[in-house]
Amino acid sequence: MKTPRIACVGGGNMGTSLLMGLKEKGYAREQLCVSEPSAIRRDLLQDMGLSTFSSNAEVVNQADVVIIAVKPQIMPSVLAELKGIIAQSTLVISIAAGIPLAALSRGLGENHRIIRCMPNTPALKGAGITGMYSASNLDKSETKLIESILGAVGKTLWLETEAQLNAVTAVSGSGPAYFFYLTECLIETAQELGLSESTSKLLATETAYGAAVMLQDSEADAASLRHSVTSPGGTTEAALEHMINTRFSEMFHQAVHAACARSIELGNSVSGEAE
Numbered sequence: 001m002k003t004p005r006i007a008c009v010g011g012g013n014m015g016t017s018l019l020m021g022l023k024e025k026g027y028a029r030e031q032l033c034v035s036e037p038s039a040i041r042r043d044l045l046q047d048m049g050l051s052t053f054s055s056n057a058e059v060v061n062q063a064d065v066v067i068i069a070v071k072p073q074i075m076p077s078v079l080a081e082l083k084g085i086i087a088q089s090t091l092v093i094s095i096a097a098g099i100p101l102a103a104l105s106r107g108l109g110e111n112h113r114i115i116r117c118m119p120n121t122p123a124l125k126g127a128g129i130t131g132m133y134s135a136s137n138l139d140k141s142e143t144k145l146i147e148s149i150l151g152a153v154g155k156t157l158w159l160e161t162e163a164q165l166n167a168v169t170a171v172s173g174s175g176p177a178y179f180f181y182l183t184e185c186l187i188e189t190a191q192e193l194g195l196s197e198s199t200s201k202l203l204a205t206e207t208a209y210g211a212a213v214m215l216q217d218s219e220a221d222a223a224s225l226r227h228s229v230t231s232p233g234g235t236t237e238a239a240l241e242h243m244i245n246t247r248f249s250e251m252f253h254q255a256v257h258a259a260c261a262r263s264i265e266l267g268n269s270v271s272g273e274a275e
């Protein structure tokens, strides 16, 4: 199979990361196209080895895959521009948060095969995780192609229902901020305990990284790893007992449920506008 031509509408953070990830995988400049309204940004993208366009209609011309990577509020005008001009054989990937497949499909105007995804911010460092859903029939090679495109910036997983994207948004989409917040709290506390700002930052950051590596590399689950570092009567137990007594777990569950509810709410409001 020939190397596919990939067109990205929107050369911002996510679009650029995906295209640069693909470039690292060996895609040539002429296969990686991006449309972007800002001339300054287009120059930058050109210097990064991408083919740039100011017109969305032009960038999707002859593309095998179109990635729509604009902010959700821009989506209605982009869909109106692209309506009727994307070839039926082209696969369309939307990474815009909260825009349902039905709205994308109506907006593009024909029976396109669309994949809706939720990446997360660590994708900017090649360490993302992307939840993907499609209601269309994709054959084996198309499925692999989508996985390899989105896998250029981290891991990927297919979801069983579109509604699960709301849960993915609450868990991995918003998730980096939960870990950043916990790290912030640990840094502040380290300083209260008399450590310098830089030492506090180093300790908290390396601890977060080390814990993530252990979670990723170990066969044990998170609870087992926690038990294995909690000696009876020790310091870790003192902290965890305090968290349990102050209902940290209950509060955290409620917080993630709130993110999921907000994702559903935003999807409902944005989908009305995107039609």
Ligand SMILES: NC(=O)c1ccc[n+]([C@@H]2O[C@H](COP(=O)([O-])OP(=O)(O)OC[C@H]3O[C@@H](n4cnc5c(N)ncnc54)[C@H](OP(=O)(O)O)[C@@H]3O)[C@@H](O)[C@H]2O)c1
Residues within 6 Å of the ligand: 009, 010, 011, 012, 013, 014, 015, 035, 036, 037, 038, 041, 056, 069, 070, 071, 072, 074, 077, 078, 095, 096, 097, 118, 119, 120, 121, 122, 173
């Ligand atoms: N960043 C994340 O961590 C993350 C995670 C999950 C999902 N997403 C989704 O990814 C999408 C992109 O997010 P982002 O963080 O990459 O945003 P971003 O950095 O603002 O990128 C969007 C890009 O689209 C360009 N643009 C604006 N109007 C356009 C138009 N009419 N046609 C073509 N391009 C246009 C913008 O250019 P100007 O700046 O010149 O206006 C900007 O370069 C969003 O829908 C978001 O929901 C992002």
